Amino acid sequence: MAAVRASEKAETALERHRNQIVGLNTKVPLPDGSMRRYVSLDNAASRPCLKPGLDRIDRFMNRYSSFHRVSRFNSMLPFTVHDQARQVATHFVGADSRMRTVIFTKSASEALNMLGQALQKIARGEQRGSF
Numbered sequence: 272m273a274a275v276r277a278s279e280k281a282e283t284a285l286e287r288h289r290n291q292i293v294g295l296n297t298k299v300p301l302p303d304g305s306m307r308r309y310v311s312l313d314n315a316a317s318r319p320c321l322k323p324g325l326d327r328i329d330r331f332m333n334r335y336s337s338f339h340r341v342s343r344f345n346s347m348l349p350f351t352v353h354d355q356a357r358q359v360a361t362h363f364v365g366a367d368s369r370m371r372t373v374i375f376t377k378s379a380s381e382a383l384n385m386l387g388q389a390l391q392k393i394a395r396g397e398q399r400g401s402f
Contacts, residue, residue: 293320317378 289295298306311319334348353375360373376382 291321291323293322293325295319 294309297309299309301307311317331349331352357373357375358368360375361368361371364373366373374382374385376385
């Protein structure tokens with residue numbers, strides 16, 4: 272009985288998580304003209320957005336402006352939010368923000384490419400730094 276309840280709880284938790292995925296039930300056309308639910312088998316490269324993240328973006332977009340124009344209010348807000356996110360990430364990984372910085376990238380592939388390029392520059396003496 273307890274095993275059944277644990278299984279039901281796990282299934283319920285899985286369903287709650289699945290329901291947070293944007294576009295999970297999106298249907299796409301097949302070559303024969305029929306429509307089927309899209310299933311992505313490439314989540315390692317591009318994971319779908321979760322609804323809470325999309326909701327945050329939607330609320331934020333009416334205030335979005337370029338980071339490079341910080342003198343305007345609509346630029347100050349994204350700059351501040353970005354800086355706060357960097358502080359949260361720095362704290363999360365236990366880094367000292369006086370010695371280290373967090374760099375946001377679009378994907379793990381982009382992050383690894385940036386790291387590889389930086390290490391090559393350091394090895395050639397073009398850039399100073401440590402990781």
